[in-house]
Amino acid sequence: DIQMTQSPSSLSASVGDRVTITCRASQSISNNLNWYQQTPGRAPKVLVYAASTLQSGVPSRFSGSGSGPEFTLTISSLQPDDFATYFCQQSYSTPYTFGQGTKLEI
Amino acid sequence: QVELVESGGGVVQPGRSLRLSCTTSGFTFSSFGMHWVRQAPGKGPEWLAVIWYDGSKKDYADSVKGRFTISRDNSKNTVHLQMTSLRADDTAFYYCVRPMAVAGSAFKFYFDSWGPGTLVTVSS
Numbered sequence: 001d002i003q004m005t006q007s008p009s010s011l012s013a014s015v016g017d018r019v020t021i022t023c024r025a026s027q028s029i030s031n032n033l034n035w036y037q038q039t040p041g042r043a044p045k046v047l048v049y050a051a052s053t054l055q056s057g058v059p060s061r062f063s064g065s066g067s068g069p070e071f072t073l074t075i076s077s078l079q080p081d082d083f084a085t086y087f088c089q090q091s092y093s094t095p096y097t098f099g100q101g102t103k104l105e106i
Numbered sequence: 107q108v109e110l111v112e113s114g115g116g117v118v119q120p121g122r123s124l125r126l127s128c129t130t131s132g133f134t135f136s137s138f139g140m141h142w143v144r145q146a147p148g149k150g151p152e153w154l155a156v157i158w159y160d161g162s163k164k165d166y167a168d169s170v171k172g173r174f175t176i177s178r179d180n181s182k183n184t185v186h187l188q189m190t191s192l193r194a195d196d197t198a199f200y201y202c203v204r205p206m207a208v209a210g211s212a213f214k215f216y217f218d219s220w221g222p223g224t225l226v227t228v229s230s
Contacts, residue, residue: 034216055218087151089216091216096141100149
């Protein structure tokens with residue numbers, strides 16, 4: 001199985017800050033990497049797919065980069081709605097594993 | 107718009123069975139493979155199973171292989187997850203998820219639509 005390791009597991013930041021979350025795959029996955037945002041009590045929502053393509057409707061302050069095995073999600077200027085938990089997920093091969101999550105806190 | 111709604115969750119004793127259903131609308135169900143993903147409280151999501159658009163192929167995570175069975179009814183736009191021999195560590199929210207192919211790629215995809223989830227609690 002491909003292991004997905006996110007860092008950090010939690011992050012404290014302020015509105016307006018620039019933050020970067022890293023995800024490392026245990027083997028090459030090309031750009032088969034997706035990022036999701038989850039708020040309490042809700043299902044995850046896709047932000048970025050294929051490592052760097054912004055999902056329609058997602059604010060441009062979110063961006064993704066990288067190719068197997070290391071990827072990053074960057075939020076250029078944190079807004080109040082961005083305080084949530086973020087997961088990476090590889091879609092290269094089954095089982096389609098997720099990272100353990102990064103909780104972004106104020 | 108695309109809608110997925112899971113049902114069938116609840117409290118069940120260890121060793122017992124439960125069947126989850128996901129009713130969908132707003133898209134051509136028979137053209138999409140479908141997945142089940144679960145998430146234990148405070149943990150990251152865990153992919154469980156996929157079924158091809160026509161039901162011809164299925165794949166499972168090792169943690170549920172031999173215990174869970176995914177199926178679909180394209181006439182009712184519904185996908186199911188039959189769960190047997192349930193254990194305490196199967197306690198989680200269970201999500202029905204639709205994948206979306208990346209434009210220009212035959213194999214790349216992402217999970218673009220999720221149901222609200224149904225909670226399964228395995229406890230005596």
